[in-house]
Amino acid sequence: MRTDDLSRRSVLQVFVAGGSAALLAGCGASGQSPAVSPSGSGTVSEPISITDQRGKTLTFAKPVSSVVTIPMPAASLLVAVDGSADHLSAMHNASWVAMRDGVMGTMFPRALELPHDVATQDFTPNVETVRSLNPDVVVQWSDAQLVEPLENAGLTVLGLKNTGTQEDVDAWVSMFAAMLGKPERAAEIKARSDKELAEIKSAAAGRGSAGPSILYFNRFTGGLKVAAANTYNDFYIKLVGGSNPATGKDPLPGSGMVGLDVEQVLRWDPEVILLGNFDQAMPQDIYSDPVWQNVSAVRSRRVYKVPLGGYRWDPPGQESPLMWLWLSDIAYPQARSGLRGKVTEYFRFLYNHEPTAAELDKILWISGNSGSADYQQFNAG
CATH class of the missing domain: 3.40.50.1980 (Nitrogenase molybdenum iron protein domain)
Structure with a gap:
């Protein structure tokens, strides 16, 4: 016009x-x-x-x-x-x-x-x-x-x-x-967000089986906090077909980001752990700590640092569709979305910027997540 x-x-x-x-x-x-x-x-x-x-x-x-x-x-x-x-x-x-x-x-x-x-x-x-x-x-x-x-x-x-x-x-x-x-x-x-949302919902509905239990840590160092009821993190864990122990059969009281102790996490025994971008915790911090060795996510090395792009991917924002795709790939590594290409496309649309290979590695925490299961799917081809 x-x-x-x-x-x-x-x-x-x-x-x-x-x-x-x-x-x-x-x-x-x-x-x-x-x-x-x-x-x-x-x-x-x-x-x-x-x-x-x-x-x-x-x-x-x-x-x-x-x-x-x-x-x-x-x-x-x-x-x-x-x-x-x-x-x-x-x-x-x-x-x-x-x-x-x-x-x-x-x-x-x-x-x-x-x-x-x-x-x-x-x-x-x-x-x-x-x-x-x-x-x-x-x-x-x-x-x-x-x-x-x-x-x-x-x-x-x-x-x-x-x-x-x-x-x-x-x-x-x-x-x-x-x-x-x-x-x-x-x-x-x-329009773009709605399209990705519909596709993620369709993929989750088509699997016909329950996904992994996924626990999101908003804070890990200096006191544990996880996403409980009425959080965006709970929304996208369930969106991709996973379950959130903090809102499951043994839920945390209250809503938002709720503090808890190690014993509660051990009781839940999550299959996947996500580390947010509000502190410096990395997967290796959990893998090397004897306290966490009996947790399923640690035994199977399914602990991941959430990406950090134009903004943190863990809270809601303009890059949330990329978070949905990333988490879907984490939960179901056999069904890969071609995320690097999706990030490049989205960054052109949102920022008129073509991310370099090094920038994509940084966004996706390729180095920090390199010791975690199936993360090579996000490496440069």
Whole structure:
């Protein structure tokens, strides 16, 4: 669509609430595509209205040019939707660390120069720091105690839910694309995600037998925490056909990332263990520790470090379809997806970047996972 087509459209309105998204443009609730070019490069001259996941409506006179992100996945998600780091003004330190340690900082080096002291580890905002940046909008988790200090300081806040669903990811993408003036970018990203989701579900349904028990460690060093009920990790373990001991017959109480002791893990005896990217634990740390030697996943050497791409693959984000494929290949190594090629294709789409062989090895932790079963399937051909 040419830019001059935009002048013939009426007000763009984007409503995103409750984890679902509908993009409306000029045609009421017809569901037709918004008035921007398919590449997402068109300009939006009319006000942009967004209802966030608190149910609060924000209106911007024009696409935003300065965004501070506090939720950890938000910084890299914004960059992926935007295709650049030009409109990201600051981020949570954990977001910055993922960019530094992954490949996002290589693809978008400007991001590593941005402030990353805008909130404490528990997302409490450093209000004066944020206000000094004078952003158009601050992206924050929707808890009142996290949002109100920012709004009381006169800042515009876009509230996100943290309920660990794919619908949340879709909603975040839609809101970010809308406020950047690139609503069709959200449709493109969701279409790809939906396609991969359908294929993963179909493959899992077609196996006709239960998959392995898979335990995800959000933290391993300095105290054990695993993904329990209402987590995205529980969602994708079950998506690929596996089972999560933390939500099975002997479940952990509570939801989210829950602390536990070694004895509970020994009772569960998981067949596969995943180590997240929120600490430095690697498979060799478990293989070499006598405490874990009787666990099935250790005996069969099925302990894996989760990949780290443009963002960590363990929480929800723009690269989640790649996590589903990787985990499916881990759970069922005989049914290989050609993941390296999929990562390359996705990175071209998300970041306009062709990853090198060395970058693919880094993303997939080829070296760190080299002692684990069947991991050679992810090596360069």
